[in-house]
Amino acid sequence: MKTRTQLSLAVVLLAPGLAVYLFDRPADRVYFVPDWWQPGTGGALFFGPLGASLPSFTHAVFFILITAVILAPWHFRILPICLLWFCFDSLFELAQHNAVAQRIAEIVPAWFQDVVLLENTRAFLVAGTFDPRDILAIAMGSLVAYVILIRFRTVGFENDH
Numbered sequence: 001m002k003t004r005t006q007l008s009l010a011v012v013l014l015a016p017g018l019a020v021y022l023f024d025r026p027a028d029r030v031y032f033v034p035d036w037w038q039p040g041t042g043g044a045l046f047f048g049p050l051g052a053s054l055p056s057f058t059h060a061v062f063f064i065l066i067t068a069v070i071l072a073p074w075h076f077r078i079l080p081i082c083l084l085w086f087c088f089d090s091l092f093e094l095a096q097h098n099a100v101a102q103r104i105a106e107i108v109p110a111w112f113q114d115v116v117l118l119e120n121t122r123a124f125l126v127a128g129t130f131d132p133r134d135i136l137a138i139a140m141g142s143l144v145a146y147v148i149l150i151r152f153r154t155v156g157f158e159n160d161h
Contacts, residue, residue: 003069009148010065017058020051053137060089060141061148068149078149086142090135096128 021033023046047054064085068078095104105125112118 003072006065006069006152010062010069013065014058014062016047017055017062020047020054023047024051052131053133056089056093056134056137057141057144060085060138061145063089064142064145065148068145078146082142082146082149085145086138089138089141092124093130093134093138095125097130101125101128101130 022037025033064082067081067085071081095101102125105122108121108125112121
């Protein structure tokens with residue numbers, strides 16, 4: 001699969017996950033969405049129950065495919081990339097669990113407040129909601145990305161069965 005095709009596929013697969021945040025979630029609870037944007041009230045208007053875990057699925061697929069694009073010039077194995085993103089996304093989901101979220105939020109360095117993307121870390125942990133279905137969605141997204149990458153054998157990939 002050519003890099004451009006892989007990037008296009010990654011964006012197409014990410015789009016429904018982003019749409020959940022734009023249409024089904026309240027703007028004041030979504031990072032990077034302006035407060036004036038308010039079609040979503042938190043009632044899963046457009047995506048229904050699927051909207052609860054769709055962003056977790058699309059995030060995993062997107063970042064695995066993007067990582068593969070970045071690493072395409074080098075020979076690497078596909079499975080470790082998929083497992084790495086599965087673990088990374090799952091750890092972020094687990095960090096929202098009530099049993100650990102507040103403890104982790106307390107040890108987040110103060111300088112995170114001054115860094116774009118990191119400034120919302122405490123709120124993500126404390127206001128976020130752990131859902132085991134998100135772990136399943138992350139696993140499914142990782143598997144889908146693995147199948148895509150194996151199926152199309154992007155140039156630079158080693159056979160990884």
